[in-house]
Amino acid sequence: MKTFAGFHGRYWRFDLGTGTGAYIPLDEAVLRRFLGGVGLGAWLLHRESPAGVDPLAPEAALVFAFSPLVGTPLTTSAKFAVVAKSPLTGMISDSLSSSHFAIHGKRMGVDAIVLVGACAQPSVLVDGALRPTDLWGRSSEEACAALAPYGTVAAIGVAGEHLVRYATISNDGRHAGRGGLGAVMGAKKLKAIVVRGEVRTELSDAPAVLAIAKDLSKRSFGPATAKYRELGTVGNLLAFNRLAALPTRNFQSGTFDQAAALSAEQLAPTRAKAKRSCASCTIGCEHIYAFGDAKSVRVEYENVFALGPLCGIGDPDAVLAASKRCDDLGLDTISAGGTIAFAMECAERGLIAGPRFGDAAGLMALLEDIAHRRGLGALLAEGSRRAAEAIGSGSIDFAPQVKGMELPGYEPRALQTMALGFAVGTRGADHNRSGAYELDFSDTVDRLKGSPEAARLAAGTEDRAALMDALILCKFLRGVFTDLYAESAAMLRAVTGWDVTAAELVATSARIVALKKAFNIREGWTPASDTLPKRFLSEGLPDGASKGALIPRERLQDMVRAYNRARGWTDDGWLPDTVYEELAL
Amino acid sequence: MAHSAIVLCGGLSSRMGRPKALLPWRGRTLVEHVVATLRTVVDDVVVVTSSELDLPRLDAVVVRDREPKLGPLSGLRDGLAAASNDLAFATATDAPFLSAGFVRTMLGFGRAAAPVVEGFVQPLSAVYPRALTTTADALIAAGRMRLLHLLEAADFRSVAADELPEVESTRNLNTPDEYLGAVRRDDPGARAQVELFGLMRTTSGAATIDVDAGTLGEILDRVQSDFPMLRLRAAGEVAKNILVSLNGQAFVRDASLPVGAGDCILLMDAAVGG
Ligand code: SF4
Numbered sequence: 001m002k003t004f005a006g007f008h009g010r011y012w013r014f015d016l017g018t019g020t021g022a023y024i025p026l027d028e029a030v031l032r033r034f035l036g037g038v039g040l041g042a043w044l045l046h047r048e049s050p051a052g053v054d055p056l057a058p059e060a061a062l063v064f065a066f067s068p069l070v071g072t073p074l075t076t077s078a079k080f081a082v083v084a085k086s087p088l089t090g091m092i093s094d095s096l097s098s099s100h101f102a103i104h105g106k107r108m109g110v111d112a113i114v115l116v117g118a119c120a121q122p123s124v125l126v127d128g129a130l131r132p133t134d135l136w137g138r139s140s141e142e143a144c145a146a147l148a149p150y151g152t153v154a155a156i157g158v159a160g161e162h163l164v165r166y167a168t169i170s171n172d173g174r175h176a177g178r179g180g181l182g183a184v185m186g187a188k189k190l191k192a193i194v195v196r197g198e199v200r201t202e203l204s205d206a207p208a209v210l211a212i213a214k215d216l217s218k219r220s221f222g223p224a225t226a227k228y229r230e231l232g233t234v235g236n237l238l239a240f241n242r243l244a245a246l247p248t249r250n251f252q253s254g255t256f257d258q259a260a261a262l263s264a265e266q267l268a269p270t271r272a273k274a275k276r277s278c279a280s281c282t283i284g285c286e287h288i289y290a291f292g293d294a295k296s297v298r299v300e301y302e303n304v305f306a307l308g309p310l311c312g313i314g315d316p317d318a319v320l321a322a323s324k325r326c327d328d329l330g331l332d333t334i335s336a337g338g339t340i341a342f343a344m345e346c347a348e349r350g351l352i353a354g355p356r357f358g359d360a361a362g363l364m365a366l367l368e369d370i371a372h373r374r375g376l377g378a379l380l381a382e383g384s385r386r387a388a389e390a391i392g393s394g395s396i397d398f399a400p401q402v403k404g405m406e407l408p409g410y411e412p413r414a415l416q417t418m419a420l421g422f423a424v425g426t427r428g429a430d431h432n433r434s435g436a437y438e439l440d441f442s443d444t445v446d447r448l449k450g451s452p453e454a455a456r457l458a459a460g461t462e463d464r465a466a467l468m469d470a471l472i473l474c475k476f477l478r479g480v481f482t483d484l485y486a487e488s489a490a491m492l493r494a495v496t497g498w499d500v501t502a503a504e505l506v507a508t509s510a511r512i513v514a515l516k517k518a519f520n521i522r523e524g525w526t527p528a529s530d531t532l533p534k535r536f537l538s539e540g541l542p543d544g545a546s547k548g549a550l551i552p553r554e555r556l557q558d559m560v561r562a563y564n565r566a567r568g569w570t571d572d573g574w575l576p577d578t579v580y581e582e583l584a585l
Numbered sequence: 586m587a588h589s590a591i592v593l594c595g596g597l598s599s600r601m602g603r604p605k606a607l608l609p610w611r612g613r614t615l616v617e618h619v620v621a622t623l624r625t626v627v628d629d630v631v632v633v634t635s636s637e638l639d640l641p642r643l644d645a646v647v648v649r650d651r652e653p654k655l656g657p658l659s660g661l662r663d664g665l666a667a668a669s670n671d672l673a674f675a676t677a678t679d680a681p682f683l684s685a686g687f688v689r690t691m692l693g694f695g696r697a698a699a700p701v702v703e704g705f706v707q708p709l710s711a712v713y714p715r716a717l718t719t720t721a722d723a724l725i726a727a728g729r730m731r732l733l734h735l736l737e738a739a740d741f742r743s744v745a746a747d748e749l750p751e752v753e754s755t756r757n758l759n760t761p762d763e764y765l766g767a768v769r770r771d772d773p774g775a776r777a778q779v780e781l782f783g784l785m786r787t788t789s790g791a792a793t794i795d796v797d798a799g800t801l802g803e804i805l806d807r808v809q810s811d812f813p814m815l816r817l818r819a820a821g822e823v824a825k826n827i828l829v830s831l832n833g834q835a836f837v838r839d840a841s842l843p844v845g846a847g848d849c850i851l852l853m854d855a856a857v858g859g
Contacts, residue, residue: 085737145665178603223825223826224825224826224855225856226826226856227784227856230784231783231784231787232785233858233859234859235784235854236783236857238782238783239782239783239851239853239854239857242780242782242833243830243833243851244833263780264783265787266790267785268787269787300859302859346671348755409859431858433857435858437857437858438857438858441828441836441853441855441857442828442836443835443836443837443839444840447836448834454762462720475858476856476858479855479856493648504720544833545832545833545834546833553629567840569829577694
């Protein structure tokens with residue numbers, strides 16, 4: 001009999017090949033040690049994904065992991081993780097998405113859904129059964145709308161169907177964006193999964209949860225989240241440009257001469273139409289901007305950076321249109337923008353024929369071609385690393401990727417602690433699993449001169465992110481906590497009834513990071529994977545407030561070593577036996 | 586006769602809160618200003634600096650202080666070793682009022698010489714023969730770290746203030762107050778700039794604001810009082826919800842930090858994630 005609350009203590013494993021599902025119990029010890037979200041998801045991936053599997057093979061597992069806080073009144077808690085072996089990186093991909101899918105998925109009476117096998121024909125999974133579908137070829141939004149009568153839907157777009165290695169899975173207008181999870185679903189010929197249910201988990205101490213939730217909501221209205229509420233993440237763009245940290249023209253510069261035209265400061269007054277939020281969120285960071293002829297789109301810094309400055313495009317209508325098109329097609333905007341920017345530089349260097357920087361029409365056409373794997377798009381659907389391997393001529397040196405995943409909008413040479421975070425990140429270059437940029441934007445480190453000390457601190461930001469991603473709470477809430485670990489422990493105690501402490505959660509966070517690393521090692525990680533493209537190690541930034549900055553290889557190596565030591569791993573980054581014993585896989 | 590000059594900028598600048606060598610002075614950095622003044626008198630300038638400091642391009646030979654923890658004697662020794670001429674005028678980098686006439690007069694004594702101002706020998710406005718390098722090594726080995734010992738070993742000529750033009754040349758700046766006082770006296774209209782980003786720009790309607798030079802706290806208070814909708818200060822500190830960058834380089838939070846003429850303060854929202 002289950003003695004803890006907040007979890008159902010089981011997951012649902014569904015074999016798309018046989019069309020049969022089973023409930024599999026989850027030990028309390030596993031849940032306590034890995035919590036939910038990316039922690040539970042990574043643990044299930046270890047268990048359900050055969051070693052060395054092709055991410056697009058039927059045997060590959062696709063995990064949707066909920067969390068102990070889903071369904072509670074705690075603000076920003078309606079989130080879930082999608083975890084699989086990434087077709088882009090060959091390593092773990094753990095993406096988060098939000099909203100009703102999390103709430104209704106968990107109400108199916110499970111802590112996670114694991115999909116294995118592949119459908120014989122394009123299908124949707126509704127009420128525990130597969131149905132053939134004619135939605136194949138439609139956008140994720142259309143699929144979600146068509147299936148809405150049956151519950152809450154997560155669906156892939158055309159890009160996922162065509163196995164684009166950075167295709168997304170979409171639900172409630174949000175996206176599990178990075179690492180090509182949509183291709184994993186597409187390879188399984190599953191257009192959509194629909195969830196609904198009525199099974200709620202009890203709360204161990206409901207009044208305490210309510211009190212914490214009230215307090216947290218109150219704090220979420222304070223100054224720490226004002227930027228997200230009032231301006232949204234695109235508020236980063238102009239400041240990044242001023243610091244020469246805005247990746248421009250495939251990371252050839254840190255400043256973009258048309259940045260002002262794409263800035264929230266300039267766009268918000270005329271284009272902001274509405275604000276939205278995920279379910280159960282009091283912050284509401286989604287800012288909807290108008291573009292073109294009465295259309296609108298959710299703007300995020302990452303979308304605008306990747307489809308704007310990175311591709312040399314400064315026309316806001318073009319950038320917002322491209323962003324909307326990525327959403328419709330089911331393309332990760334960061335990898336799409338990064339791969340196209342890479343292709344644009346190749347075209348400028350005469351290595352391939354294709355659009356050049358600033359060609360907005362060329363960008364739009366390429367998005368279509370990538371999603372349908374046509375012409376040059378077929379190559380670019382593979383991501384910048386594979387494209388560079390095919391193009392050759394040293395283009396890998398400026399392919400903007402780590403472990404195959406394209407960099408987000410933080411110029412590594414201008415933000416060198418973040419650069420370390422990119423190099424060691426388990427899912428590749430990533431700003432959500434490492435919050436190292438927070439150090440660069442502080443008086444603690446020198447952002448233009450990465451150091452071993454900064455690397456040690458970067459490990460701490462990764463741990464805090466791992467905890468938030470396992471609980472799950474939105475990272476935009478992080479500024480309101482005075483002590484994330486202690487406050488998280490209080491939440492977990494009230495929800496689950498466990499006598500969990502801050503110290504336990506410190507260990508839990510590090511364990512989750514190690515768990516993901518263990519998966520990567522199993523799938524072929526080597527120390528050589530933890531590096532950055534040569535451009536960042538050898539070309540100084542040409543202009544602006546970071547002029548001349550680069551990351552000498554030895555500096556990066558010193559930082560990686562310091563990071564590994566801080567984690568108690570070997571200097572090279574292998575996990576010692578003690579860590580494996582502790583993981584108890 | 587040809588002479589050298591040595592500029593020491595390896596000090597910690599701990600009371601100043603930012604590297605003294607890089608303080609703005611008359612449209613450039615203090616070290617550039619001092620080097621340029623010296624270059625009108627001497628043939629070569631040696632700048633001795635610590636490895637942490639990124640200096641602008643200078644008309645000088647730049648050497649790294651081999652043992653910065655040992656203080657100015659070690660830096661002076663390294664400077665003398667790199668000098669091209671037998672006699673060198675040595676100064677700290679924070680000598681904004683250093684004049685060519687003063688340096689010329691001091692070097693004119695043709696030997697080790699140091700001014701005595703208000704009863705105190707000024708070893709960082711003094712002349713040293715290059716041959717003192719070995720003596721400096723011996724003093725360091727013996728743990729006798731005061732520059733005065735080196736001057737005494739050379740039987741220096743002590744120069745009274747009334748023998749010298751522009752004694753102000755010996756004045757150093759150690760605190761924000763001393764620096765800002767010098768800035769205000771030198772250029773009563775000195776202005777710095779504040780650039781606003783994100784929410785601060787959209788709520789105030791201002792992108793850039795000119796302000797009088799002052800401490801960071803004074804400047805934030807002034808902007809805050811002109812734009813009461815902003816929250817820049819909390820309990821005497823820089824408010825947690827903002828980030829402050831000095832000239833797009835270091836992020837700073839110390840309210841006593843001096844902000845001089847031509848400095849630019851960037852104010853950004855602290856929540857940078859996205
Ligand atoms: S802050 Fe934004 S991303 Fe986070 S839960 Fe709220 S609406 Fe969703």
